[in-house]
Amino acid sequence: MFSTKNLSPRQLAAFTAVILSVPIAIGIFLFTFDWRVGIGSLALVFAGSYGLIIFTLEKFIYRKIKLIYKLIYQTKATKKEEVYFKYILPQKSIDEVREDVEAWGERRNKEIEMLQKNEAYRKEFLQNLAHEIKTPIFAIQGYVDTLLGGAMEEEVIRKKFLENTAKNVDRLVNLVNDLDEISRLESGEQLLYKQNFIIQDLIREIYDSLSIKIQEKNIKTTIKKGCEAPITVFADKEKIKQVLINLVGNATKYGKPGGTIVASVYKTDEKHVLVEIGDDGIGIEEEHLNRIFERFYRTDAARSRDKGGTGLGLAICKHIIEAHGQSIHVRSAPGVGTTIGFSLEAKRDNA
Known part of the structure; x- marks a missing residue:
């Protein structure tokens, strides 16, 4: 018709x-x-x-x-x-024009939604940043005021307060360094120096460097059975080391005493390698999984502030992996544990 x-x-x-x-x-x-x-x-x-x-x-x-x-x-x-x-x-035709306008309207709606989400994220980020900075500053102020108020004469109190002040200064320094790291990663100023290296050797190195904290909780660290065969990746070794320190450190913090941290390495295809760090700790609620890589985001239970840290570790991990052109993901369940994995480029013969 x-x-x-x-x-x-x-x-x-x-x-x-x-x-x-x-x-x-x-x-x-x-x-x-x-x-x-x-x-x-x-x-x-x-x-x-x-x-x-x-x-x-x-x-x-x-x-x-x-x-x-x-x-x-x-x-x-x-x-x-x-x-x-x-x-x-x-x-x-008029219908084609109408479709163009409707498509434009849909794009604008998506842009507006994205701007609204970014604005909400910006406000939350600034609130979290203010809280993270104020906490150590107020602590330092309290210790200094107390010392100046007369506690300086008591050697035991003076030493204790100065030690606590030093810890809070270190916390501020770490926060500033982490923020600077993220800023450079986001702006693309952080150059990557890629090389071939065996990822299992780096994982064992991280286990050794964090062994004191790991042993304090009597946690066992292993490389999953079947994943021991050396697999070479092409990446910035120091940056991936930073990622693994964050992931193993978190697995130690939130893993259960006497538990296990397991590293898994798989060659998914000829060009990619999957690395996963898993624990059997407290786990993370499902509604928080999409946000744990955001700056300063912490869940009420699984990532509470009393565990220490700046709240920027996973955000830095995400930026480092994405700077490599790869992806990072998380699987978790409360009471079961958490596994965070990321992909890397496989060995390059001409590197």
Whole structure:
């Protein structure tokens, strides 16, 4: 069945002109019985109708549509856009124009939603940052005021307060360093020095470097059975070391005493390697999993502030892995444990 739904303005004008001119021409022919007059009237009425309809569409409808398009682009039209407005747009049907506007509206709605989410995230980030900075500053202020208020004379109290002050200064320094690290990673200023190295050797090195904290909780560290065979990756070794220190450190903090930390390494294909660090600790509620890589985000139970740290470790891990062009993920269940994994590029022969 014939439909005018997707006709361009010129096609619509021609179709309408035919509908007008044919009955008129037939009427004139029946009145005069002269086929030349009938054909002439058909041509004349068709041309007049077509020209009038096109003029109306161009003057009163598509001029408004062009204005809408220019408002959508919100800029002075470039030469390319002017060509589009002059030659391509008039060939579009009203339905195609409507689809363009609807698509633009949908894009704008998504942009607005993203801006709203970013604004909410910015506010939350600033609140968390203020809290993280105020906590050690107020602690330092309290210790200093107490010492200046007379506690300086008591050696035991003086030493204890100075030690606590030093700890809070270290916390501030770590916070500033972590923020600086994230800023450089986000801006792309942090260059990566990639090389081939065996990932299992680096994992064992991290286990050794954190052995004192791990032994304090009597946690056993292993590489999963079947994953011991050396696998070479191509990455920035120092940056991946930083990632593994964060992940093993977290697994130690939130792992259960007497539990286990297991590292797994898999070659997923010829170009990628998957590394996972898992614990059997307290785990994370499902509603928090999508946000644990955000700066300063902590869950009420699994990532509470009394565990220490700046709250930026996982955010830094995410930025480092993404700077490598790879991805990081988490699996967790309360009471079962948490596994965080990330992908790396496999060995390069020409590196």
